[in-house]
Amino acid sequence: MKFLIAFSLLIDLTVFQEHISCFSLNLPASPGYYQDGDFVIGGLFSLRASAGDTRIRRFGFTDINRIPEYVHVYLTKHYQHILAMVFAIKNINKDPNILFNMSLGFYLFNVDFLEMKAVESSMALLSGESPPVPNYSCRPEKTDKLVAVIGGISTGISTQISRVLSLYNVPQISYAPFDQSLGTRVQLQSPYQFPVHITALYQGIIQLLLYFSWVWVGLVISDDMKGELFLGDITEEMKNHGLCVAFAQKVPDIPTKNTVNKKLLFERFTLTCVIVAFGDSYSLLRFVDNIIGYTFFRNVWITTSDWDLTMFTYYQNNTLFTFGGLSFSLHVDDILGFKDFLESVQPRKYPHDIFIQEVWSILFKCPYIYQNRVVEHSQCEQNGSLSTCPFYEWDMNTSHYSYKVHAAVHAIAQALHEELSLRVEGDSHDKSVLQAPLPWKLHPFLQKGQLGRSTNEGNVVNKTVSATKLDILNYQSLPSGTEAQVKVGEFVFESHSVQHLSLNDKLINWGKYHKETPVSVCSHSCPLGFRKAPVEGKPFCCFDCLPCSDGEIANETDMDQCIKCPEDQYPNKQRNQCLPKVTTFLSHDDTLGAVLVSVAISLAAFSAMILGLFIHYRDTPIVRANNRNLSYLLLVSLMLCFLCSLIFIGQPNTVTCVLRQVIFGVVFSVAVSAVLAKTFIVVVAFKAIKPGSNLRMWMVTRLSNAIVCCGSIIQVCICAVWLGTYPPFPDVDMESEFGQIILLCNEGSTLAFYCVLGYLGFLSSLSLLIAFLARRLPDTFNEAKTITFSMLVFCSVWISFVLAYLSSKGKTMVAVEILSILASSSTLLGCIFLPKCYVILLRSGGHSRKNLFK
Template sequence: MKLLIAFFLLIVLIIFQELISCFSLNISASPGYYQDGDFVIGGLFSLRVTAGDTRSRFGFTDINHIPEHVYVDLTKHYQHMLAMVFAIEKINKEPNILFNMSLGFYLFNVDFIEMKAVESSMALLSGESPPIPNYSCRPEKTDKLVAVIGGISTGISTQISRVLSLYNIPQISYAPFDQSLGTRVQLQSPYQFPVHTTALYQGIIQLLLYFSWVWVGLVVPDDMRGELFLRDITEQMTKHGLCVAFAEKVPEFPAKDTVNRGLFMERFTLTRVIVAFGDTYSLLRFVYNTFCNTPFGNVWITTSDWDITIIPFEQDLGYTFFGGGLSFSVHTDQILGFKDFLGSVQPRKYPHDTFIQDVWSIIFECPYFDQHWIRELRQCEQNGSLSTRPLHVWDMNTSPPSYKVHAAVYAIAQALHEELSLRVEGGSLDKGVSWAPLPWKLHPFLQKGQLGRSSNEETIVSKEVSATKLDILNYQSLQSGTKAQVKVGEFVFESQSVQHLSLNDKLITWGEHLNQTPVSVCSQSCPLGFRKTPVEGKPFCCFDCVLCPDGEIANETDKDQCIKCPEDQYPNKQRNQCLPKITTFLSHEDTLGAVLTSVAISLAAFSAMILGLFIHYRDTPIVRANNRNLSYLLLVSLMLCFFCSLLFIGQPSTVTCVLRQVMFGVVFSVAVSAILAKTFIVVVAFKAIKPGSTLQMWMVTRLSNAIVCCGSIIQVCICAVWLGTYPPFPDVDMQSEIGQIILWCNEGSTLAFYCVLGYLGFLASLSLLIAFLARRLPDSFNEAKPITFSMLVFCSVWISFVPAYLSSKGKTMVAVEILSILASSAGLLGCIFLPKCYVILLRSGGHSRKNLFK
């Protein structure tokens, strides 16, 4: 009996404690917006960024106790709630979806406070009162809960999931897809709308390439999503020749600001284009840092997750900093009738909405009195239309999160429809069984839809459409002064090889600081004629420009390597184009060629005149003294020497290349052999005329003739061997002179050529030696001195010829050889024959043999 009484008292105490708890906590910690229905969907949204929790009441005549501090009123996020209300109203008007049953909702504002998200999640399970785990103070609300939609960020979604996953209640997150979300939740992760991240990365890359923006800064939140984005986008940028100027990691807003102001200013001043990846809340700290500095005139490339039009300041100031930004948004069709619905929303239409009045007062800028953190609202227009509000507080177009919320409601409704269909087929729906299904029974049906989950092992997503289409929006100021996000292009991604970017440049405006498309590079482009060279310690986008070397060009800007011109072309002075080379050779039309031709002909004519003079005075002693036949032969050979120089002038051919060297070698050998023979006669003649000498003059004459023949035949043999082995041939020289193709005679065998010159040098040296030894014979008959001087001239010319010939190119090389031929021949002619001509013409009276022997 005592045990029974004790057990009864314990039960009464427990029931009484529960009633007392529910009664004492009757004031709601997280006031929500409730609408009854056969099934209830919970909604956890974020309408502002605060510094702490809130205990407030709403009304146009009420006094609202403001929390510790409100940083940003995100009035545009109220559209997310309205998207859920609109979707549920549409579903309730279609009785076939839920078999004449209705949907209700239970909406909470959790701001961006994770503790508040946990509290509101528990309030969905416990009722309106402050939540008590495992207790339901208002079962008429909590027993109808079938699913929850929320939250807007990964952190909020994680905390909501920690509570709901304990009861296996489906949660659909409308936050940006985060593949790491599954690692944060110990049990079941929330459903997410999958996003083709590769398409987004490729869209950003193609946009950067389209405008040639190669020096780009990155701004990401300091979390796992930011790290993954940095890793992936950096890899893609490197593949496409783009460089990361810097990577700014933004700490979450409640955290301490650790930004280096000086470095912040330097980065954003030197980098024109910034890619910002994150959402409105995660980048809020960055927005405040940006507003604390002078506008830099940067171009922002963002995603729709970060609404750059939501600025915690006035609209014009926000446009000053972020105007001209380009935003990627997943293409979604407008929800049918949603814009009209938004235009009809007014506080009087939804009197039970606990959020509309405060949002309305901010959107319509109602006058208020603010003192000691108390805001008293007065005279707010309740009949206004949201369609008249500026972009920074409201947007009539469906935002991507609103589209997700709307789709999530329909996904839950479809899951309910399929689950109820099974009941109808089983007949249980008509037997008075409870209508509210168990929430966890909806999981199989939700997994069939366009939703996915992240897990520790893998990422499970639904079937992706064949192509992903991204709209590109431009934040600009219209002519009317209003601000808007205008669609300026789109990016369609099917695969890595099939993607298309279409952009209308004329529709884009670049904000207040830029009048034309900006340039974002680390180094200015290398002009034509220059190539890039890397700068040590800097990315490959930073480089110096170096002029292309000789013979190479750069016909495009920013060339990594210069291009070598073909052999028959040469670079211009700017080294940006190859020009055809001019074919050149020493021709008769050239000034140099004409002068040399005139000189050669003149000297040949002068030789002929001397020959005629010697023939005319052939019987004089001065002509007969040294074998006049040798004199004739020498004059003829010198005349031919002058004429053979003409073979070097003109366009080279096979015949002229062979003849010029052969004639030069053979004719000069005859001339030098004749001089050697004349020198020999000078020495031997005195012995032949001395008394008792056994030498006869006819023997001396025959010996001199033999010297000429032998000396010439040896040179002919050398030339024959030269022509038989590796003869001269016409060739082209494309490298010696810039812009010219030189036609010249290749000597063939260089050894044979220098053998010819060496043999001539041997004959000349022998003549010089003999003439030098005979220099003391009587002056009247002695021809040794003129021969000595002529050989000195001859040897000096050809000794100078060798270095001059080797150091010259093209026309100059041919001219050097011609000058050497003319100079050496003229030296022989002048030193040997001019004195005799002087004696013949001016001293004709002293030609007797008697006078000569004196």
């Protein structure tokens, strides 16, 4: 009997000590919002950013006071996440078929953005009291009904929640932005997530930057693993599409202003006009805390809906400042009836909601006071409506966070339905089996849905999303005086090859600092006709613009290399287009060609007139004394020399190219050989008339004919070898003259050409030498003086020709040769025959053969 009494006392003492433990820790640290049900879903949300929970503990069980927390920002919009969960559970409880006429309850906590609070609240869900008692269930009526937990809003919060819940295998659904690396952060089981095609976000940002030609972009990322992954991926994608990162600014984990070099931050933000930001709401809070007071808001921001810039409107110098720009948000459908539910929410309808009083006091500017170091809110306007609140404090549209919370509740309800269905089918007569299942039994059913899980290997188990649609939103003030996120476009991504960006840039409001679409480049585009030249030590988006070189064009802006025009084309003055070259040659229609033709024909006619004169006065002493046969031959060859220059004028072809140099060489060799013969006759004639000379005039005549024949035949042989080896041929010159294609005759063998000229030079030099030696012979009709002068001029002309020929191009080269032919032929004609014509026409009567031999 004593043993039974002692045993009963021991049991009572144990139970009493357990209650003492629970009650002693029943502190008002993190009170929650509880609604009972047959099944309870936990919820961990972040409604504000605070400096932490500060408590003063004194001796005793209940002698504890609370010091008010320092709150950085009240995130009133996040209260919609809680209402989304309440609304979903309310609708599920209305349908008796989902949970077999059983109800859902909830247990909600505000963990701010503090990981310590997340751990504490997770333990409170498991123990049933706050603050919690590890491994104790102080309220079994609460803890035994817990089937799953929804939370938190960031990867860090989700990780800490999972570290606690995974110990008890309680399913957790995170509504934070999808993070594939989340499985590597927790030791046991990773939370369920709503998978999103993260590549769609990267491609959407890239396509938006390309749409506005923003190639010089700054990046602001959270300083964590997710931020590092985003930085690596987006940098690679930008590089592949010709975009550059001006800077990459990481938001530090510790929210203190001393962790950022504000001078460097200011310099970075002035580098570019466009900033791409990636992170969660808390990283944005830390960022704003670091840059507050600086006018960085001239930048255009490209963000995701996770960075809700509209919540952080603040006043600076009595002016309302907001982050302006564009935001990508996962397209979600409106939750049916949710907006009407939000309009009906009022504090008096939810007296047990410990969060609505604080949110209401902020939204409707209700005063609150501190009594005994505890916040007490005054009575707010109970009939107020959330639809009347400013946009930066409340949004009636369903956020993607609220949508995920709502979907998470339905996913848990569906898993419960399937689990209960199995039990009802097994024992349909015993309704007692419909009690709260053990939480880990829901895992197989949760994995069947659209939820995914990250493993340690980084794989995601989920159903593949065929297409991802992102809405592009722009924060702006409407004409009605209200603010709103206006949808200005959308981006649909199916694959890298199938994606579509549609944007109505006329709807975009760039803010007070940008009336038009801003420009964000490191270097302005190189115009047509210029190419990009890299700047050493800077990214490829920074460059100088250099004009294209001769013969090259740039027909597009920002070309890395200029394009060389084809040979038959040339660049215009702007060097942005290749124009067809004009085909040109020395034609009869050209002024120069017409003049040369006229001169050549005139000189040929003049030669013919002199020839006719000599033939008419062939019996005069002066004609007979100068070997009239050689004079006839020289005049005919000179006439042909004048006429052969006509072959050089006109479009070159195979016949003219071959004939022009051959005829020129042969005819000129005949003329110079005749001059040489005449010179030789002058010397030999005086030897023949001396007393005792054995020479006869007929012998002299034969010798002169032999000189002419030999001199001509040698040139003919040279030309024959030239034509037999490498003859002249028609050719084109595309380089000598800008914008022109010159049709010309290629001489073929340059050596043969200069051999022809050299042989003519040899004959003329020999004639010059002999004439120079015979210039002082006493004779009235001595031609040595005139031949000497004519050959001196002849040689000077052709020496000048060689120099001019080598330095000239195109039509000029042909004109130089024609002028040399006409000048040298005219010299011979004028110096040798004009004096004789003067004598024949004006002084023929005073000469006689008798005077000839005086």
